[in-house]
Amino acid sequence: MRFLCEREDLFTALQTVSRAVAQRSPNPMYENVFLQAWAGGVRLAGTDQSLGIEALIPGTVQEEGSVLLPGRLFPEIVRKLPEGEVSVEVSDRFTATIRMPKIKTTLQGMDASLYPSLPAVDDGEEVHISQNLLKDMIRQTGFAIAQDATRPILTGCLFEVSGEQATMVALDGFRLALRRGQLAAPCEGSISCVVSGRYWAEIGRILSDSDDEVALRLGEKHVSMEKDGCKIVVSRMDGEYIKYRQLLPAQYQTSVLLDRAALSESIDRASLMAKEGRNNLLKFSIKGDSLSISSNSEMGDVFEQIDAVTQGQDIDISFNVNYITDAIRSLAEEKVLFRFNTSISPAVIVPEEGDSFLYLVLPVRTFQGV
Amino acid sequence: MRFLCEREDLFTALQTVSRAVAQRSPNPMYENVFLQAWAGGVRLAGTDQSLGIEALIPGTVQEEGSVLLPGRLFPEIVRKLPEGEVSVEVSDRFTATIRMPKIKTTLQGMDASLYPSLPAVDDGEEVHISQNLLKDMIRQTGFAIAQDATRPILTGCLFEVSGEQATMVALDGFRLALRRGQLAAPCEGSISCVVSGRYWAEIGRILSDSDDEVALRLGEKHVSMEKDGCKIVVSRMDGEYIKYRQLLPAQYQTSVLLDRAALSESIDRASLMAKEGRNNLLKFSIKGDSLSISSNSEMGDVFEQIDAVTQGQDIDISFNVNYITDAIRSLAEEKVLFRFNTSISPAVIVPEEGDSFLYLVLPVRTFQGV
Numbered sequence: 059m060r061f062l063c064e065r066e067d068l069f070t071a072l073q074t075v076s077r078a079v080a081q082r083s084p085n086p087m088y089e090n091v092f093l094q095a096w097a098g099g100v101r102l103a104g105t106d107q108s109l110g111i112e113a114l115i116p117g118t119v120q121e122e123g124s125v126l127l128p129g130r131l132f133p134e135i136v137r138k139l140p141e142g143e144v145s146v147e148v149s150d151r152f153t154a155t156i157r158m159p160k161i162k163t164t165l166q167g168m169d170a171s172l173y174p175s176l177p178a179v180d181d182g183e184e185v186h187i188s189q190n191l192l193k194d195m196i197r198q199t200g201f202a203i204a205q206d207a208t209r210p211i212l213t214g215c216l217f218e219v220s221g222e223q224a225t226m227v228a229l230d231g232f233r234l235a236l237r238r239g240q241l242a243a244p245c246e247g248s249i250s251c252v253v254s255g256r257y258w259a260e261i262g263r264i265l266s267d268s269d270d271e272v273a274l275r276l277g278e279k280h281v282s283m284e285k286d287g288c289k290i291v292v293s294r295m296d297g298e299y300i301k302y303r304q305l306l307p308a309q310y311q312t313s314v315l316l317d318r319a320a321l322s323e324s325i326d327r328a329s330l331m332a333k334e335g336r337n338n339l340l341k342f343s344i345k346g347d348s349l350s351i352s353s354n355s356e357m358g359d360v361f362e363q364i365d366a367v368t369q370g371q372d373i374d375i376s377f378n379v380n381y382i383t384d385a386i387r388s389l390a391e392e393k394v395l396f397r398f399n400t401s402i403s404p405a406v407i408v409p410e411e412g413d414s415f416l417y418l419v420l421p422v423r424t425f426q427g428v
Numbered sequence: 429m430r431f432l433c434e435r436e437d438l439f440t441a442l443q444t445v446s447r448a449v450a451q452r453s454p455n456p457m458y459e460n461v462f463l464q465a466w467a468g469g470v471r472l473a474g475t476d477q478s479l480g481i482e483a484l485i486p487g488t489v490q491e492e493g494s495v496l497l498p499g500r501l502f503p504e505i506v507r508k509l510p511e512g513e514v515s516v517e518v519s520d521r522f523t524a525t526i527r528m529p530k531i532k533t534t535l536q537g538m539d540a541s542l543y544p545s546l547p548a549v550d551d552g553e554e555v556h557i558s559q560n561l562l563k564d565m566i567r568q569t570g571f572a573i574a575q576d577a578t579r580p581i582l583t584g585c586l587f588e589v590s591g592e593q594a595t596m597v598a599l600d601g602f603r604l605a606l607r608r609g610q611l612a613a614p615c616e617g618s619i620s621c622v623v624s625g626r627y628w629a630e631i632g633r634i635l636s637d638s639d640d641e642v643a644l645r646l647g648e649k650h651v652s653m654e655k656d657g658c659k660i661v662v663s664r665m666d667g668e669y670i671k672y673r674q675l676l677p678a679q680y681q682t683s684v685l686l687d688r689a690a691l692s693e694s695i696d697r698a699s700l701m702a703k704e705g706r707n708n709l710l711k712f713s714i715k716g717d718s719l720s721i722s723s724n725s726e727m728g729d730v731f732e733q734i735d736a737v738t739q740g741q742d743i744d745i746s747f748n749v750n751y752i753t754d755a756i757r758s759l760a761e762e763k764v765l766f767r768f769n770t771s772i773s774p775a776v777i778v779p780e781e782g783d784s785f786l787y788l789v790l791p792v793r794t795f796q797g798v
Contacts, residue, residue, distance in 0.1 A: 131704065131727055138697045153728070161697065165728040327508045327531065334501060357501055358523070358535040 059123025059148040061095040063115055065139045065158070071102045071113035072133040074288055077260055078111040079104035079129035090126035091133070092173050093146070093154075095119040103176065104129060109257050110176040111264075114287040124170040125152055135163055176291045182277035183249050185219050186242040189265040189272050195226040195237040196262035198388045198415055202228040202235035203255035214252040214295045216302070217276075219245045227302050228255060233381045233419040234305060235388070242271035251276050252299050257292035264290055305418065307404060310397040312370035314349055315410060318394045322386045324362040325379075328353040331360040332379045339422055341376045344368055344398075353379075375401040376422045385417040429493025429518040431465040433485055435509045435528070438516075441472045441483035442503040444658055447630055448481040449474035449499035460496035461503070462543050463516070463524075465489040473546065474499060479627050480546040481634075484657040494540040495522055505533055546661045549652035553619050555589050555644045556612040559635040562642065565596040565607040566632035568758045568785055572598040572605035573625035584622040584665045586672070587646075589615045597672050598625060603751045603789040604675060605758070612641035621646050622669050627662035634660055675788065677774060680767040682740035684719055685780060688764045692756045694732040695749075698723040701730040702749045709792055711746045714738055714768075723749075745771040746792045755787040 072091065080088040083106065092103040100117035103110065125148045135156065136144070145157040152167040196215070204212035215228040222244040227236045253261075261283055265272065275282045282291040325340065328351045332338050335355030343350045349366040352359060375398060385407050386394075393410040407417040442461065450458040453476065462473040470487035473480065495518045505526065506514070515527040522537040566585070574582035585598040592614040597606045623631075634655055635642065645652045652661040695710065698721045702708050705725030713720045719736040722729060745768060755777050756764075763780040777787040 128727060131700070134700055135697070138693070138700060140693070160733040161694075162731040163697070163701070163728060164730075166726070323508070323510070324531075327505070327533070330501070330504055330508060331533070356536070357498060358533060360534075361532040363530040 059093075059095050059125060060121040060146070061100055061117045061119045062143055062145050063100055063117035065136065065141055065144045067115040067117075068100075068102075068144060069133070069136045069139075071115045071288075072136055074113050074264065075102045075104040075111045076129055076133045077104070077263065078106060078109045078290075080106035087126060087168065087173060089129050090168060090173075091129050092124065092126055092170055093148075094124035094170070095146075096122045103173075105174065105176065107174075108254070108293040109260060110291045111260070112176050112289045123148060124173075125154060126168040126170045126173060127154055127165055128167075132165060135165065176282075176289065177280050179275045179277035179280045179282035179291060182275055183219075183245060185224070185245060185249075185274045185276060186271045187224060187239075187274065188242055188269045190267065190269050191224075191239040192272065192274070193262050193265045193267070195224070195239060196258045198237045199226045199228040199235040200255045200259055200262075201384045201388060202230060202233055202417075204230035211252060211295055211297045211299055213256075214254050214299075215258050216250060216252050216299045217281075218248070218250040219276075220248040221245065226258075227299075229300060229302060229305075229418075232378070233385070233417065234302060235385065236302070236416045236418075238414050249276055250299070251281060252295040252297070253281055253292050254295060261290055261292065264288055305404070306416070307397075307399060307406065307418075310370070310399055310406075312344060312368065312373050312398040314344055314369075314396045314398075315367040316349065316364060316394055316396060318386065318389055318391055320364050321394065324351050324364055325383055325386060328360045328362055329379045329383060331355050331358060337422075337424075338379050339376045339424065340379050340382055341374065341424070342396075343372075343374045345372045349396075373398050373401060375405065376424045377405075377419060378422055381419045385419065388417075389415065429463075429465050429495060430491040430516070431470055431487045431489045432513055432515050433470055433487035435506065435511055435514045437485040437487075438470075438472075438514060439503070439506045439509075441485045441658075442506055444483050444634065445472045445474040445481045446499055446503045447474070447633065448476060448479045448660075450476035451500075457496060457538065457543060459499050460538060460543075461499050462494065462496055462540055463518075464494035464540070465516075466492045473543075475544065475546065477544075478624070478663040479630060480661045481630070482546050482659045493518060494543075495524060496538040496540045496543060497524055497535055498537075502535060505535065546652075546659065547650050549645045549647035549650045549661060552645055552647035553589075553615060555594070555615060555619075555646060556641045557594060557609075557644065558612055558639045559642050560637065560639050561594075561609040562644070563632050563635045563637075565594070565609060566628045568607045569596045569598040569605040570625045570629055570632075571754045571758060572600060572603055572787075574600035581622060581665055581667045581669055583626075584624050584669075585628050586620060586622050586669045587651075588618070588620040589646075590618040591615065596628075597669075599670060599672060599675075602748070603755070603787065604672060605755065606672070606786045606788075608784050619646055620669070621651060622665040622667070623651055623662055624665060631660055631662065634658055675774070676786070677767075677769060677776065677788075680740070680769055680776075682714060682738065682743050682768040684714055684739075684766045684768075685737040686719065686734060686764055686766060688756065688759055688761055690734050691764065694721050694734055695753055695756060698730045698732055699749045699753060701725050701728060707792075707794075708749050709746045709794065710749050710752055711744065711794075712766075713742075713744045715742045719766075743768050743771060745775065746794045747775075747789060748792055751789045755789065758787075759785065 094101040103112040156163045218225040332353035391409045464471040473482040526533045588595045702723035721732045761779045
């Protein structure tokens with residue numbers, strides 16, 4: 059195997075595919091990057107068996123072949139090379155020689171003949187969606203997946219498609235994040251799938267900051283996406299997702315319209331003190347046209363007031379700091395609406411207008427709050 | 429105690445003094461920032477007993493007094509405040525209330541009456557030196573101090589002054605870094621002192637990027653420096669420093685003039701492979717007008733060639749990767765001179781011209797190298 063390619067192309071492709079390379083695997087083969095030179099160019103791939111990423115780059119192939127090279131060291135070596143043309147040559151004993159003028163690196167590889175191809179996803183439905191929208195859906199829900207695997211399905215995000223509308227949902231036992239948007243082209247009927255939050259994040263990483271659409275193929279076992287010579291295939295999760303619709307409150311007793319930046323800064327300051335304490339709590343108190351946020355610990359306390367436009371009843375309610383900061387950070391809107399029923403029922407955070415985003419969070423019951 | 433000041437001034441001063449606050453101390457008093465309001469303004473201080481930093485900021489003092497406030501949390505609170513005027517008020521029970529419009533934080537403090545003043549350094553000699561030069565001296569030697577305290581004096585840097593010349597030296601058992609420069613005003617006679625490398629780094633942090641001179645006072649027990657309302661006092665180390673002059677080779681068999689950037693990049697690439705191996709070695713081989721650098725591990729090997737202007741005999745010599753990268757990184761010159769005697773005697777790295785910097789490093793004996 060022997061080919062020439064640009065260092066820049068090789069490095070970009072390695073950065074992409076190495077995200078799918080297993081850090082540690084019972085089968086050391088999966089700790090490698092797959093490298094193949096054939097008539098069509100140079101193909102790189104990585105997989106940990108549930109996540110696979112493949113990238114094609116232009117190259118001058120002088121001899122076809124394939125090899126597995128160390129998944130951590132090979133990209134590091136290429137990262138440190140200067141710009142220009144790189145030659146890669148692999149011997150019969152799987153030793154790769156990477157050459158540039160005055161620089162020669164040899165790297166011991168492995169036989170690639172047992173390395174699996176990415177699963178072909180040729181069944182199922184194709185969903186066309188704007189890259190920016192899909193990125194936002196992933197970013198604005200992914201933080202709410204369960205961190206432990208007590209209920210494995212909750213480490214995934216549900217992706218639902220119905221007609222022109224797509225919805226992504228993540229929830230753990232304490233909060234739920236939901237993002238809706240319009241597809242680039244309507245789908246027939248309704249489809250849904252659950253994919254690990256970690257894999258959605260990898261799909262998000264491959265997307266560009268662009269409104270150009272991309273096609274997600276939702277197969278029976280896998281979800282795949284292709285973009286600019288790069289292909290990602292991820293396993294779907296088995297099992298039924300929580301029927302999340304019944305968790306969403308139908309009405310609210312209190313609504314508070316807030317400046318997101320002001321809210322974010324106040325929460326940031328109040329969090330500092332909350333995190334010193336054991337309870338990690340933020341207390342929200344709505345009285346008339348004012349919202350106050352307070353926190354305390356043995357070290358002291360913080361009291362913040364924020365201008366707000368309120369509707370409905372006064373309320374005192376407490377939340378875990380982290381559940382609130384995650385949601386506020388994921389929003390870009392100038393104004394947000396905080397909506398409550400009682401101090402022991404779920405509250406929601408939504409944009410001032412539209413229903414593109416909803417964050418639901420359970421309050422923490424406190425002696426003061428009840 | 430009660431005063432008003434600008435959040436910006438308070439934060440900048442806290443950032444500076446909190447570097448001297450002990451992270452953990454048998455006496456919890458030293459884990460606090462000292463805060464004092466008096467007719468002259470507002471004074472902040474931190475000390476871990478060997479290092480002390482004090483800063484003065486302008487403020488409107490409404491009631492004099494002093495307090496100790498938590499050394500980690502107090503700066504964090506002030507960091508997150510918006511710009512503008514802050515009011516700080518301390519009760520008789522040492523509770524500080526920090527107020528800005530709509531923001532109120534209380535913070536439990538401690539009695540400051542037992543907090544020590546910074547030692548007055550009124551004995552000894554005053555040395556006037558450019559801030560840029562002193563910064564460079566600290567930066568270009570500090571990395572070479574001993575990391576363990578087997579010989580405590582080697583965790584310090586020696587500062588020597590003689591007439592118009594200042595020299596700073598650091599060494600562990602394997603390498604030595606030396607930086608020389610001209611004082612802003614000549615000193616009478618010769619003086620020297622040893623101060624912990626960590627404390628020199630703190631002095632360096634207070635210096636500006638400026639050729640304006642600063643005065644270092646070398647007292648019997650302490651070294652102090654004042655700058656823009658900020659004062660730092662550090663303990664001198666006891667004991668005799670190594671007689672380093674006798675370590676410097678008087679002549680060299682081989683000299684190699686190299687482009688520093690090219691050398692640095694080659695070493696960077698070769699290091700990657702060396703660090704995979706157990707020996708962590710870079711092999712330098714000078715043959716005619718060429719320097720090659722190589723490294724190897726079980727994973728493969730790297731071979732780099734660099735254009736060089738060589739003088740003297742060919743030589744093969746090996747070094748610990750870290751000892752070489754530290755020195756190359758600390759240099760800013762375009763060209764550096766690498767000088768050798770035998771493959772088992774110390775080598776030096778110096779600038780192409782002048783004697784402002786010298787780095788001496790012991791080679792590693794290898795079977796190939798002997």
